[in-house]
Amino acid sequence: MKNIVTILIFFSLCVLASSCQQQQQEDLLKYVNTLQGTDSKPDYSNGNTYPTVAVPYPMHAFSPQTGKNGDGWKYQYSATTIRGFQLVHQCSPWVRDYATLTLMPQIEELKVNEEERATKFSHDNEIAKPNYYAVTLDNQIKAEIAPVERGGMMRFSFPENEKAYVVLDGYIGKSQVKINPDKNKITGWVNSGFLFPEEMKGFFVLEFDQPFESFGTWENRENSVATNATTDEGDGKGAYIEFTSGAEVQVKISMSYISPEQAQLTLDTELGDFDELEDVKDAAATLWNDLLGRVEVEGSSEADKATFYSCLFRSNLFSHKFYELDEKGEPYYMSPYDMKVHNGYMYTDNGFWDTFRSQFPLTNILHPTMQGQYMQSLIDANEQCGWFPAWSCPGMSGIMIGNHAISLLADAWAKGIHSFDPEKALDMYYHEITNKSFWGGSSGREGHEFYFDKGYIPYEQAGESAAKTLEYAYDDFCAYNLAKMTGNKMYEKIYGELIYNYKTIWDEESGYMRGRKENGDWVFEDFNPYRWGNPFTEGNSAQYTWSVFHDVDGLIDLMGGNENFNARLDSFFNGTNEFDKGSYWEVIHEIKEMLDANMGQYAHGNQPCQHVPFLYNYSGQPWKAQAQLRKVMSQLYNSSPQGYPGDEDQGGLSSWYVLNALGIYSVCPGTDQYVLGSPLFQKATIKLENGNEFVILADDNSPENVYIESAELNGKPYSKNWITYNDINNGGVLHLKMSNQPNYNRGTAVEDLPFSVSTQNKN
Numbered sequence: 001m002k003n004i005v006t007i008l009i010f011f012s013l014c015v016l017a018s019s020c021q022q023q024q025q026e027d028l029l030k031y032v033n034t035l036q037g038t039d040s041k042p043d044y045s046n047g048n049t050y051p052t053v054a055v056p057y058p059m060h061a062f063s064p065q066t067g068k069n070g071d072g073w074k075y076q077y078s079a080t081t082i083r084g085f086q087l088v089h090q091c092s093p094w095v096r097d098y099a100t101l102t103l104m105p106q107i108e109e110l111k112v113n114e115e116e117r118a119t120k121f122s123h124d125n126e127i128a129k130p131n132y133y134a135v136t137l138d139n140q141i142k143a144e145i146a147p148v149e150r151g152g153m154m155r156f157s158f159p160e161n162e163k164a165y166v167v168l169d170g171y172i173g174k175s176q177v178k179i180n181p182d183k184n185k186i187t188g189w190v191n192s193g194f195l196f197p198e199e200m201k202g203f204f205v206l207e208f209d210q211p212f213e214s215f216g217t218w219e220n221r222e223n224s225v226a227t228n229a230t231t232d233e234g235d236g237k238g239a240y241i242e243f244t245s246g247a248e249v250q251v252k253i254s255m256s257y258i259s260p261e262q263a264q265l266t267l268d269t270e271l272g273d274f275d276e277l278e279d280v281k282d283a284a285a286t287l288w289n290d291l292l293g294r295v296e297v298e299g300s301s302e303a304d305k306a307t308f309y310s311c312l313f314r315s316n317l318f319s320h321k322f323y324e325l326d327e328k329g330e331p332y333y334m335s336p337y338d339m340k341v342h343n344g345y346m347y348t349d350n351g352f353w354d355t356f357r358s359q360f361p362l363t364n365i366l367h368p369t370m371q372g373q374y375m376q377s378l379i380d381a382n383e384q385c386g387w388f389p390a391w392s393c394p395g396m397s398g399i400m401i402g403n404h405a406i407s408l409l410a411d412a413w414a415k416g417i418h419s420f421d422p423e424k425a426l427d428m429y430y431h432e433i434t435n436k437s438f439w440g441g442s443s444g445r446e447g448h449e450f451y452f453d454k455g456y457i458p459y460e461q462a463g464e465s466a467a468k469t470l471e472y473a474y475d476d477f478c479a480y481n482l483a484k485m486t487g488n489k490m491y492e493k494i495y496g497e498l499i500y501n502y503k504t505i506w507d508e509e510s511g512y513m514r515g516r517k518e519n520g521d522w523v524f525e526d527f528n529p530y531r532w533g534n535p536f537t538e539g540n541s542a543q544y545t546w547s548v549f550h551d552v553d554g555l556i557d558l559m560g561g562n563e564n565f566n567a568r569l570d571s572f573f574n575g576t577n578e579f580d581k582g583s584y585w586e587v588i589h590e591i592k593e594m595l596d597a598n599m600g601q602y603a604h605g606n607q608p609c610q611h612v613p614f615l616y617n618y619s620g621q622p623w624k625a626q627a628q629l630r631k632v633m634s635q636l637y638n639s640s641p642q643g644y645p646g647d648e649d650q651g652g653l654s655s656w657y658v659l660n661a662l663g664i665y666s667v668c669p670g671t672d673q674y675v676l677g678s679p680l681f682q683k684a685t686i687k688l689e690n691g692n693e694f695v696i697l698a699d700d701n702s703p704e705n706v707y708i709e710s711a712e713l714n715g716k717p718y719s720k721n722w723i724t725y726n727d728i729n730n731g732g733v734l735h736l737k738m739s740n741q742p743n744y745n746r747g748t749a750v751e752d753l754p755f756s757v758s759t760q761n762k763n
Contacts, residue, residue: 028292029285031302031309031639034128037648039077039641040093044589045605047644047653048093050075051128052317055287057370059150059321060255063088064133064143065102069114069220070172070192072096077641081118082135084169085143085154087204087253091318091349091650095393098193099202102169103251105141105156110165110240113223117167130313131284146280148270150324151254155277160246168206168239169220176233179215179241184208186239187260195393199339203263207252214242250277257334258341262324269325291316294366297661299682299701306639308661308680311654315362318355318650319347319374322394336395337385344380345373351391352404353442353471354607354649358656360408361666361674364415365728368689372419375412378405379420382428390442398439401464401537402471403432410478410670413485415725422486429479430491433472445472450518455504458518459535466505466515466523466535467608470547473502477550477757478670499757502548506558511568513545530576530601533583536608538590540579542572542601543609549668552618553756562619569615573628575600593646597636604636605646610656611667614675617721618753623707623742626678629660630706633680662686663696663736664723668755672725675754676747678706679736692731701738708746709739721747722754 037047054061065086066079072093074086084102104117111117120138127134134144142157158164168177173192180187185208189201217229220236243249252274254267274280292309323333323346333346352360364371381389388405391397406429413422434452437444445451447461451472457465480495482488507514507522515523515535523535529542536544548555556565577600581587594603604610613632616625636645637657644653659665663679684696711718712735713727723734753759 026293027289028309029129029288031306032130032313033310033639034130035641036310036639036643038075044592045647046642047648049648051133053133053145054147054317055149055284056291056316057321061088062145062147062152080120082121083114083118085145089349091393095194098196099190100171101190103154104167105143106165107139107158107162112167112218130288132281144277146277147284150266150270153250153252153277153280155250157248158246162245164243164245164247166241170236170238174235175237177217177237177239179230179239181212181215184211195395195397197336197395200257202255202257203260204255205263205267209250210243210247212241213244216240256324258324294687296685297681300680304680307637310639311657314654315651315658319350322346322348335384337381346377347374348392348394350650351400353400353402354652356404356407356669357607358659359651361669362655362659368417371412372417375409375420379424387437387443388432396439398441398443400442401468402442403475406475406478407669410482413482414670414672422482423488426479426483426488426491455501456516459515459523460518463534464537466513467537467544469505470502470544473499474549481670512541514541528580530578531580531582538606539608543603546609546612551757552615554758556619565619566621573600573602597645604632614665614667617675620748622721622747626707629677633660671755673722673755675722688729694728694731695733697735699737704740705738707739707742709737709743711736719747720752
């Protein structure tokens with residue numbers, strides 16, 4: 001009996017040890033490099049990211065700052081000095097940041113000027129993780145950051161026998177500071193940013209755990225200092241404090257857009273239980289490991305896992321929360337649209353032109369509850385200002401093109417997220433497309449009268465007219481499909497008359513989509529499909545010709561059938577990468593990145609043609625999609641500071657990679673389909689919010705075995721080139737057998753082809 005007990009104890013210990021080892025292996029943060037994409041500059045983008053320190057979908061994040069105040073490139077890997085550690089919100093360097101503040105530790109003598117206080121550092125002394133950033137500067141000050149949802153904690157460790165200062169910089173706009181030395185606290189507000197409303201303030205609270213030896217205020221226009229002053233307000237006002245030599249100083253930070261009282265409540269609620277930065281760091285690590293662990297990948301290289309989880313990290317940062325929690329834990333927010341306080345949820349810092357294609361379709365899989373809140377917040381925003389947000393940071397703007405809020409709403413509805421009134425959404429969309437907004441661009445519809453009359457936007461009426469015509473036709477399809485799904489016959493008829501408008505700018509003679517004048521003439525007599533810019537957006541005709549997400553079958557007909565269509569695709573990926581900078585004053589970074597990718601006219605670093613490899617699935621040659629997609633993943637992405645082939649754009653490129661590494665992609669958001677590609681891993685397990693698991697098995701997968709030889713879905717042979725959202729959400733197994741040779745018979749039948757609206761309507 002004792003032997004049996006001993007054996008059982010030994011067996012139990014082995015199981016426990018195995019379980020502990022498995023739990024240790026589930027620390028997926030080790031794969032994430034937040035420096036991915038930071039080796040960028042305005043004329044060439046490897047991501048245009050910064051080493052974000054944040055919890056998933058935060059209200060505020062943090063970053064070290066190498067760039068000047070107001071510079072969108074707040075952190076560049078090539079920089080040699082750091083000038084501060086920032087509370088940040090920036091969603092794109094092109095729109096810069098808002099409502100931010102910077103803390104900078106320094107020794108010896110007080111230097112408030114951002115150039116003079118900049119301190120050398122080395123990447124060898126840097127740790128960059130989502131839950132923790134640390135750097136030991138060359139002057140031996142160690143700076144550390146750890147986040148919570150609406151704030152965080154910093155710690156500055158100063159060398160012995162040196163004066164120790166922390167400078168608070170009020171950034172580029174107006175600010176107020178109030179120093180309370182009795183409570184080791186600084187409070188105030190900041191107002192700055194390209195699109196931050198003048199009426200709004202970011203109320204902040206900084207609580208230090210060490211007493212102030214001395215203090216004062218300063219301003220960053222002339223860099224004048226007021227010793228012993230406790231308060232100031234105006235342009236670029238800041239503060240400084242001195243601590244004892246060799247101090248280790250921790251500071252808790254929170255910010256509210258509602259009130260100073262809410263900022264204090266947030267600090268007490270989210271940081272009150274944490275005494276040490278390690279506690280905040282560990283809590284954030286738990287949040288990230290829980291999230292990253294919801295997509296478990298197996299059976300590829302460590303480098304591929306690093307790229308995957310680094311991208312999954314960035315896929316789950318935007319949109320930022322813009323709501324706060326009151327004393328009862330109920331959500332409410334200061335609206336950036338009407339400057340009033342409302343109950344409920346609000347999200348911001350997202351450009352839908354960049355993210356409707358990949359980030360939202362991925363988020364619908366991973367976070368349907370949050371997406372339900374988000375969709376209602378779109379309705380609320382429209383009620384507050386009369387328009388849907390299209391690129392918010394934090395409020396309304398008209399940046400980029402298209403009316404893509406309807407894509408988000410239709411996609412959510414198609415995937416079972418029914419948190420909003422679809423009739424109200426359709427009413428709002430009708431107002432959107434029949435009026436011109438003050439903001440222009442992606443807000444309202446410029447040239448809408450001509451669009452309804454002629455079926456296209458004339459070149460004389462709006463810039464980027466051909467690109468807008470194509471994206472409006474897709475958006476109108478989304479409205480059409482939302483109406484159809486919800487039984488709204490009136491809007492189904494109205495929008496159904498617009499979904500084929502892409503055909504109005506098809507030039508049969510050249511075989512390309514082209515810009516048109518009001519009189520019907522083509523814009524350029526000397527047409528060049530490789531000419532960038534107007535009438536297209538950050539692209540050319542060769543790229544935008546494929547922008548018919550909702551009706552690929554209709555585009556195939558325009559091109560003369562599958563054979564011609566496939567030949568055109570082959571040429572697109574393998575032919576010339578010549579270009580004409582066109583209406584741009586210089587060779588823009590998107591062109592340079594296309595040239596370096598060396599994949600013909602395929603410019604993956606920008607959004608308009610990211611879906612194009614999947615189009616082989618619609619034309620009887622899915623194996624070509626599989627090969628091209630694996631080529632894109634392996635050649636254009638990695639986890640390094642040069643890790644992206646263009647602007648990362650609020651999770652846009654990252655989400656594309658995550659979805660494609662799983663072997664799926666939503667070519668036409670607004671429907672329930674995800675088109676198949678070529679999964680990167682031998683096994684991927686998606687752990688869904690509802691408790692189900694969807695597993696993608698890829699037997700014999702390898703860098704050479706990129707082709708799908710056969711497929712089964714839940715144990716049954718599966719020939720289709722797509723699966724549905726419910727296939728994923730209900731849980732199950734997609735079992736693929738991979739090969740180094742194409743299967744020319746699988747996925748080629750008519751019933752295997754993904755959705756096209758013209759095919760649907762024929763049936």
